[in-house]
Amino acid sequence: MKIYYGVCSWGLGHATRSLPVVRALVKEGHEVVMVSTGRALELLKKELRDSVEYMDYPDYPLPYSENPKGYLPKFFAMMPIYLHTLIWEHENFYRYIEKMNKKPDIIISDARYGIWHKKIPSYFITHQLRLINPGRVRTLEYLTEYWNLYFARQFYGVIVPDFKENDLTGELSHNLSLIDENKVRYVGPISDFKKKEVSEDIDLLVSISGPEPQRTVFENIMVEQLRKLRSGGKFEGNIIVTEGKTEQEVKREDEDGIKFISFVNKKEREELLNRAKMVISRSGYSTIMDLCILGKKALFVPTPQQTEQEYLSEYHNAKKTFFSVPQSKISLFENLEEAKRYKGRNGGNVEKTVKEIVQIVCSKENFGF
Template structure:
């Protein structure tokens, strides 16, 4: 009989994607009899505390990015670099204290580069081995990759949430020419695994809008979508990805607003909606693929990872995508019917059996 491990899992707080893809890992670790502690901040911690109210949680601040209102985020990211490096160092110091006080055996960090430590077994989850940057400065892409690998290889293992072979969702991001020495492909991660889908396919809504991600771009997209959807006769639900204290919006004749939704609620909403509209985040795409749902994906302007993923899945004829400043919902609703995601292999979580 294997010894029960004390495992700390901590997602990055940039939208809800990192936290949502950690949900099936936490569920499996609990099934295997391990003691799990969740650590994080913001809405990502709120999501995990909502999903797992029985688990101990620790506030562990992460780097909080704020995007610009324009099409490029490069300048904003560059001026934030010193703060980002400081946050990595702060995470490292805080983790050291948590490991000592909580007697942690394993740390699973979802895209938090400072959460490694020689006192325990440390794992980082990331699909972004290759960091896409604007073509105008693409000459530094290799330099960024070396810096990325420097931090990744501080961990005992790097889990890539994708399949090594086709069909894979991450494309070049998770399949560069050379991968880190400690990297292993673990398959897709989605909180909407098939055993969770007991809701049938009765359509109650025409459109489901799922919003998340850093401000002000989350709110900018929300305003654009409300303006366009208000002019068409489609029953729509907005899941705003905001906590209860965020400015509330009153329901209209054809639009209902929900501040925040747990996995059971969001699963039912997705299954009962004809079309989903969301950002082109990697975890969102994995979730939509798991539910075989047609979707309109809108990458965050200047967020090069999402822009790459949007182009990648559109070229594969898996999901229809449009740029935010070219958004035409009426046209997108007609086009989305031509796209279909292939069947994705269900994850058996064999990579957790060694714990």
């Protein structure tokens, strides 16, 4: 079958969690076309190469700002542009499909609201059925759930990569007010990594990721903090920093013995994570799934005013699974000592999860709203 697979380009998480599903579809002999843009598309090309086709298709504008306090004003100012882009995305995708002689048999969309077609079985993958807002204004969260319900009705089914019980997403995808959770398929976490029995010889793995400009802001803060950590012999362990720059591949080591890798592919990142005793990263959901599958401890630094990451970091902090600290209050020496005391999280069967997703979409199962 021919399958169009849309991937949101806000950071690399949506792309990385799509990889095991895409590989499984290709292995079964399906013809897959990846629909994405920017760094997410570049990552997909690096990992999947010529096993699939690619369609560079614009995504929604990013509401991020270098100044954390500028996030909300920018977000609300960009809402008309965001809505216009979403409508454009769907109408143009719909017209594109209508012009095709051989239309796709299935459409899968990972957080791309406009990638669906009313005449073709379409599936929506998301971990966020409710959008958390600063201050937790329930009326606004109710409206965002209604927004998701509206779009969920355009799809054959909604697939959530999380556990139904003892979950990882908290109120992002559970305890919903409008959406019937019995009509949502909770399939468990998806990760492109497997746990391996290797020596944990990396004392600290720092993963820089996310959209600009906050990616660079985070990188600069972490480099400064790591150098302070090194000063006075406070921390002499092995430190590796992955910079999340898909456009180049450079390895270097600075005067403090900190190793920097501009980009790592799936195999390299899997090895690094398995070797790491402690991970420092943003609290993106794909990262949480990876850590859960590998059973690793972490220190989270959520992207400022990125409410999903802030909520997830607070949620897991409260559960004593992963320690987190605001970007403006990082003090690595103290933060790392606290993070070591948290228990981390284990669980999930990726092979079973991927098999269930492939079974759902390839059987064209309709369990929608």
